[in-house]
Amino acid sequence: MAQVSNLRTSTTGQQVINAKAIAALKAREAEAKLHSKRPVAPRALAGLHGHNPKHNGILAALPAADYDRILPHLEFVEMPFGTTICEAGEQMQHVYFLTNSIVSLLYETADGASSETAVIGYEGVVGHDVFMGGGASLNRAFVKTAGYGFRIKASVLKEEFARGEALQQLLLRFTQALFTQMAHTVACNRHHTIVQQLCRWLLLSLDRLQTNQISMTQDLIASMLGVRRESVTEAARKLQDEGLIHYSRGQITVVDRVGLEDHICECYASIKKVYEGLLPNK
Secondary structure, three states: OOOHHHHOOOOOEEEEOOHHHHHHHHHHHHHHHHHOOOOOOOOOOOOOOOOOHHHOHHHHOOOHHHHHHHHHHOEEEEEOOOOEEEOOOOOOOEEEEEOOOEEEEEEEOOOOOEEEEEEEOOOOEEOHHHHHOOOOOOOEEEEEEOEEEEEEEHHHHHHHHHOOOHHHHHHHHHHHHHHHHHHHHHHHHHHOOHHHHHHHHHHHHHOOOOOOEEEOOHHHHHHHHOOOHHHHHHHHHHHHHOOOEEEEOOEEEEOOHHHHHHHOOHHHHHHHHHHHOOOOOO
């Protein structure tokens, strides 16, 4: 079985959001408010690839004063596929607010086997150990879908969390949802079929993407589910034969999402319900 730990790449690149970038972001937001009451996606901002911190659900839900206070401390980061943000047992120096990337939290055994305990996307942060007071990370945080995000120094986030204001409440609610996902993942991997597990895995990824395509080899999927590659191959073939997905050379295209949901166990619905109630603006 191929090991996920063999896919590390170079350190994540970063760019500090300077005063000029902050002014441009605020100008875009002010212009959007003048033309429409509905949220408008910001125009491309030089150096940020069109990304805005408010593409992250937690940052978008912050009151204006809290958002303005934290904005100068954010760094724009590129997150290539395969990047290990943090190893298990390490102290995280930054907390990451994701925008369009997806990070997998992996638990690895002493003999090198691994399984995914949770996935995090635009709705949350990577680094809950920092503000929950646990210290060292319990999991390896691995970028399974390339994209971008914004990071903040752990020391700064701790200070913001200690204020006991809106950010603290949002981070606590996210952590509760994350723990719910972890609990259901453990139960699903133990009690449900490989087909059901694969459907859950696919749907949780789709919920965090703006496309119906997922780039992932069967070896990696098997590592994340903690099963044999042959089991994933058989399950993927069943879904493809039913016309629900198309799989070719590490690219999975979901053709019929409703059909996938018909195969799903109760775990996915329970996880989705918790996350739908996570943020005030949802």
